[in-house]
Amino acid sequence: MNRRVARLRAAQALYQIDVIKTEPDLAMESVLDDEEQPNDFFHQLVYGTLEHKEELDGWISSNLQGYTIDRIGHVDRAIARMALFEMKYVEDIPVNVTFNEAIELAKAFGGEEAGRFMNGVLSNSVDMMNEESNN
Numbered sequence: 001m002n003r004r005v006a007r008l009r010a011a012q013a014l015y016q017i018d019v020i021k022t023e024p025d026l027a028m029e030s031v032l033d034d035e036e037q038p039n040d041f042f043h044q045l046v047y048g049t050l051e052h053k054e055e056l057d058g059w060i061s062s063n064l065q066g067y068t069i070d071r072i073g074h075v076d077r078a079i080a081r082m083a084l085f086e087m088k089y090v091e092d093i094p095v096n097v098t099f100n101e102a103i104e105l106a107k108a109f110g111g112e113e114a115g116r117f118m119n120g121v122l123s124n125s126v127d128m129m130n131e132e133s134n135n
Contacts, residue, residue, distance in 0.1 A: 001036055001037060001038065001039045001041075001042060003041055003093075003101075004101065005036070006038075006039060006041045006042040006045060007045065007082065007086075007101055007102075007105060008105065008108075009028070009031045009032060009036070009038075009042055010028075010042055010045035010046050010049070010082055011075070011078050011079050011082055011105055011109075012027075012031040013027040013028045013030075013031050013046050014027075014046060014049055014050075014078035014081065014082055015074055015075055015078045016030065016031070017046075017050065018074055018077065018078060019074050024046055024047065024050060027046075028042070028043070028046055041090075044090065045082055045085065045086065048085050048089055048090075049081050049082045049085040052085055052088075052089070053081060056080075056081045056084045056085055057069050057081070059084055059125040059128055059129060060072070060077070060080050060081070060084070060121060060125060062124075062125075062128060063120075063121050063124035063125050063128065064121065073110065073114075075106075075109045075110065075114075076106060076109075076110065076114060076117060076118060079102050079105050079106050079109075079118060080102070080118060080121055080122065080125075082102070083098055083099065083101070083102035083118075083122055084122070084125055084126075084129070086098045087099070087122075087126060087129070088129055095126065099122055099126070102118055102122060103115045103118050103119050103122075105118075106118035
């Protein structure tokens, strides 16, 4: 499983966990194709996102104009949380790589408009993250 597939599967698992309250291990198992083997990056994305969910939601919520986090589509919310976790806590991946991967994932699930939405939310959230890190 490469990192792109791990991100896709992690977003799918996080969606299940959020929407139907599936246990993380069951959600992760259910999103894998028959021959796919989960890797450490996949586990790190799912468990790390869940562990830091409150902090991630704070950044997202602060950068929504006219929306609350509950009004964001479930898939977009899962992708945004996961991307912000990766940008903040996974040190060996450049932020711009994670940023672009999240936009592509959002487009794959929701089209161009979802990609633009993800771009805006992540851009503002990254700025906020960097400000907090510098203080």
